[in-house]
Amino acid sequence: MSKEKEHTRISELGEFGLIDRLTKNIQLKNESTLKGVGDDAAVLNYGDKCVVFSTDLLTEGIHFNLMYVPLKHLGYKSVVVNLSDIFAMNAQPRQITVNIALSNKFSVEAVEELYSGIHLACEKYGIDLVGGDTTSSLTGLTISVSVLGEAAKDDLVYRSGAKEGDILCVSGDLGGAYMGLQLLERENEVFKVNDNMQPQLEGYDYILERQLKPETRPDVIAAFKKIGIKPTSMIDISDGLSSEIMHLCNGSKVGCRLDESKVPMDNQTKKMAEELNINPLVSALNGGEDYELLFTVSPEDYEKLKNDPDFTAIGEMVNESAGAHLIAAGGSEIPLQAQGWNHQK
Amino acid sequence: MSKEKEHTRISELGEFGLIDRLTKNIQLKNESTLKGVGDDAAVLNYGDKCVVFSTDLLTEGIHFNLMYVPLKHLGYKSVVVNLSDIFAMNAQPRQITVNIALSNKFSVEAVEELYSGIHLACEKYGIDLVGGDTTSSLTGLTISVSVLGEAAKDDLVYRSGAKEGDILCVSGDLGGAYMGLQLLERENEVFKVNDNMQPQLEGYDYILERQLKPETRPDVIAAFKKIGIKPTSMIDISDGLSSEIMHLCNGSKVGCRLDESKVPMDNQTKKMAEELNINPLVSALNGGEDYELLFTVSPEDYEKLKNDPDFTAIGEMVNESAGAHLIAAGGSEIPLQAQGWNHQK
Numbered sequence: 001m002s003k004e005k006e007h008t009r010i011s012e013l014g015e016f017g018l019i020d021r022l023t024k025n026i027q028l029k030n031e032s033t034l035k036g037v038g039d040d041a042a043v044l045n046y047g048d049k050c051v052v053f054s055t056d057l058l059t060e061g062i063h064f065n066l067m068y069v070p071l072k073h074l075g076y077k078s079v080v081v082n083l084s085d086i087f088a089m090n091a092q093p094r095q096i097t098v099n100i101a102l103s104n105k106f107s108v109e110a111v112e113e114l115y116s117g118i119h120l121a122c123e124k125y126g127i128d129l130v131g132g133d134t135t136s137s138l139t140g141l142t143i144s145v146s147v148l149g150e151a152a153k154d155d156l157v158y159r160s161g162a163k164e165g166d167i168l169c170v171s172g173d174l175g176g177a178y179m180g181l182q183l184l185e186r187e188n189e190v191f192k193v194n195d196n197m198q199p200q201l202e203g204y205d206y207i208l209e210r211q212l213k214p215e216t217r218p219d220v221i222a223a224f225k226k227i228g229i230k231p232t233s234m235i236d237i238s239d240g241l242s243s244e245i246m247h248l249c250n251g252s253k254v255g256c257r258l259d260e261s262k263v264p265m266d267n268q269t270k271k272m273a274e275e276l277n278i279n280p281l282v283s284a285l286n287g288g289e290d291y292e293l294l295f296t297v298s299p300e301d302y303e304k305l306k307n308d309p310d311f312t313a314i315g316e317m318v319n320e321s322a323g324a325h326l327i328a329a330g331g332s333e334i335p336l337q338a339q340g341w342n343h344q345k
Numbered sequence: 346m347s348k349e350k351e352h353t354r355i356s357e358l359g360e361f362g363l364i365d366r367l368t369k370n371i372q373l374k375n376e377s378t379l380k381g382v383g384d385d386a387a388v389l390n391y392g393d394k395c396v397v398f399s400t401d402l403l404t405e406g407i408h409f410n411l412m413y414v415p416l417k418h419l420g421y422k423s424v425v426v427n428l429s430d431i432f433a434m435n436a437q438p439r440q441i442t443v444n445i446a447l448s449n450k451f452s453v454e455a456v457e458e459l460y461s462g463i464h465l466a467c468e469k470y471g472i473d474l475v476g477g478d479t480t481s482s483l484t485g486l487t488i489s490v491s492v493l494g495e496a497a498k499d500d501l502v503y504r505s506g507a508k509e510g511d512i513l514c515v516s517g518d519l520g521g522a523y524m525g526l527q528l529l530e531r532e533n534e535v536f537k538v539n540d541n542m543q544p545q546l547e548g549y550d551y552i553l554e555r556q557l558k559p560e561t562r563p564d565v566i567a568a569f570k571k572i573g574i575k576p577t578s579m580i581d582i583s584d585g586l587s588s589e590i591m592h593l594c595n596g597s598k599v600g601c602r603l604d605e606s607k608v609p610m611d612n613q614t615k616k617m618a619e620e621l622n623i624n625p626l627v628s629a630l631n632g633g634e635d636y637e638l639l640f641t642v643s644p645e646d647y648e649k650l651k652n653d654p655d656f657t658a659i660g661e662m663v664n665e666s667a668g669a670h671l672i673a674a675g676g677s678e679i680p681l682q683a684q685g686w687n688h689q690k
Contacts, residue, residue, distance in 0.1 A: 006452070006454045007452040007454065008452055008453035008454060009449075009452065009453070010447065010449070010451065010452070010453055010456070012453070013453055015479060015480075018453060018456065018479060019479060021453065021457065022456065022457065022460045022479075023474070025464075026464075026473070026474055028473045028475075029467075029471050029472070029473055030439045030440065030471070030472075030473050032439055032440070032495065033439070033440055033473045033475060035475075036440075036473055036474070036475040036476065037474070037475060037476055037477075041476065042440065042442070042475035042476045044396075044439070044440060044475070044493065046391050046392055046393070046394050046396050046495055047391055047392015047393035047394055048391070048392035048393070049391050049392055051389075051391050051396055051493070053440065053442065053475065053476065053491075053493060054442070054476060055442045055444055055476060055477060055478060055489070055491055056444070056478050057444035057445070057446055057478045057480050057487070057489055058480075059446045059480060059481070059482045059483070059487065060483070061483040062446075062480060062481045062482065062483060063480070094375045094377050094378070094389070095375065095377070095378055095381075095387065095389060095398065097387070097398065097399070097400045097491065099400055099401070099402035099489050100402070101402055101404045101407075101487060102355065104354075104355070106355065107351070107352040107353055107354065107355070108353035108354070108355055108357070108358055108363060108366065109351045109352065109353060111355070111363065111367065112366065112367065115367045119370075119371075122374075126374050126375070127374070127375075128371070128373045128374055128375050128378045128381055129368070129371055129381070129382070130373075130378060130380075130381040130382060130387035130389070130398065131381065131382055131386065131387045131398065131399060131400065132382075132400060133400060133401050133402045134360060134363060134364060134367075135360075135402050135403075135404060135407060135408070136404070136407045137404045137407065137487075138404070138405070138406040138407060138484070138485065139483070139484035139485065140483065140484065142402070142404065142446060142482075142487050142489075144400070144402055144444050144487075144489035146398075146400055146442065146491040148389065148396070148398060148493075150377065150391055
């Protein structure tokens with residue numbers, strides 16, 4: 001790296017800018033590649049069914065803090081976040097591979113604890129662990145999971161099918177995982193100052209579970225099938241509602257009006273936000289890690305699911321020229337922004 | 346991790362012992378999973394063709410040293426090592442995903458340099474880059490590549506089909522990558538003491554390329570097809586000949602007699618070994634990273650390939666009870682041992 005002339009900081013481009021720069025010139029060469037970079041998963045055609053392929057990387061100190069994240073939970077979550085990408089394609093996950101890089105601070109028992117969470121998630125979601133790589137690391141723990149799933153070609157839902165007039169819906173509630181993280185961070189800071197202090201976590205079991213042991217939503221995919229609808233576009237909420245809406249808008253060439261008052265949030269999320277003097281909406285818009293499904297449906301299909309309490313209509317897709325906005329309580333319109341990660345240090 | 350009672354060091358089990366402990370209780374649940382953990386790649390059945398799925402993880406300081414490994418070469422190699430696993434199944438690689446974790450020392454241009462190598466390997470081998478994840482790291486660079494390939498079910502070659510009497514063959518020559526690494530390490534040590542010293546690399550272009558920009562062997566797979574043979578078992582040489590032979594023996598329940606005098610090595614490999622006062626055979630047996638294909642064929646099929654100078658018969662598979670041995674020049678028999686990684690620190 002000593003010979004470099006230019007040094008553009010990655011933070012100048014941001015995550016999405018960097019990915020765009022690295023992948024914009026890719027020309028697909030294989031017949032079996034139906035969809036490459038740019039959705040929750042790639043789509044491949046190997047016969048009767050389509051194969052859906054996705055992957056994620058979790059690094060210690062960035063995605064998790066082993067001071068308060070139990071290894072079993074971490075293993076579980078590392079699988080769940082990948083399955084979520086497959087459900088976001090309206091597909092069924094089937095197999096995963098797990099790569100881990102371990103520093104010498106890990107004992108065999110610690111690795112087994114991590115794997116017990118991986119196996120538990122495989123058990124719960126009916127997934128086969130079919131391979132992987134374990135290796136040394138000079139520093140912390142890194143976990144990379146790849147997942148394969150399947151779907152009939154016509155069942156696949158991309159980020160690109162939303163139309164003007166479609167209803168924007170979300171499953172479950174949002175912001176809980178982020179507020180759970182804030183609580184864990186706060187108690188960890190207290191602990192660092194005085195390690196006799198017991199963490200104050202009572203009454204926040206829901207948001208702690210959202211952070212530490214999130215679930216993904218096969219039931220949502222099953223519900224679509226049962227009531228006979230197919231979303232026009234879909235994505236999972238890993239980076240926060242705001243980013244994900246922007247992905248659907250960009251993918252589908254539409255705009256969006258997101259109704260602030262409709263964004264579903266649990267009482268614990270709101271209570272924690274109040275305690276920490278944060279606007280709870282921020283946790284939903286920019287917090288991320290909810291692993292709920294955000295999707296659009298035609299107004300006709302919306303009629304079929306509107307009575308299910310697990311779904312909330314939170315906005316409407318509009319013409320691309322109108323842009324993507326949050327409509328606040330007083331009627332003011334605030335442009336939505338996509339946030340990826342940025343280097344903190 | 347503070348509550349742990351037992352602390353078994355990973356080095357007590359070794360890589361293969363750890364993997365065995367983590368995966369021995371897996372029960373496959375999906376019809377589409379034909380082969381899980383335990384070969385170069387998993388095998389999945391999604392229709393007319395089988396999908397072959399493999400993954401690898403490379404970490405800075407363990408798998409590569411950025412003091413002397415150019416980023417473009419690193420990108421290239423990180424793809425090649427994965428493709429090699431697919432060819433080792435007698436299958437064709439088609440798609441990859443690439444996950445990278447980056448510390449803030451990397452500029453956009455440095456990441457582009459890495460990706461230029463990734464793209465070059467995709468171009469050369471006809472592979473589509475279809476997805477991945479880029480993220481921050483608090484420390485060094487981590488690269489995780491996953492690869493999908495395809496094969497007709499009957500064409501797949503596993504580690505498990507070798508029979509007593511089969512001939513053990515290898516493509517190309519061995520030990521070069523390891524001797525290239527020794528040379529680079531030596532010159533790096535010199536440079537650390539005196540950074541005005543120019544590295545002495547002349548006359549060693551072949552072993553340097555074997556280490557820095559290895560290729561994989563689609564031509565071997567093509568040759569099998571052309572001459573109409575199918576190996577009875579196959580594996581790629583990533584950890585060293587000794588380990589890979591043990592994998593074939595264990596997978597196929599056979600023993601092996603490896604003829605020391607037949608192990609193919611390039612003159613540069615031997616010369617460098619002499620210069621460093623190392624037995625060159627050690628680089629072939631335990632060096633690894635050659636990414637050649639090690640396979641067994643029936644004696645009849647061996648007749649069809651024995652005139653191809655790219656293949657060398659190096660031994661014979663024998664009854665399991667006889668074990669796996671290196672037959673040295675004087676006729677003495679030395680038991681082969683499988684080496685995986687062990688934690689260095």
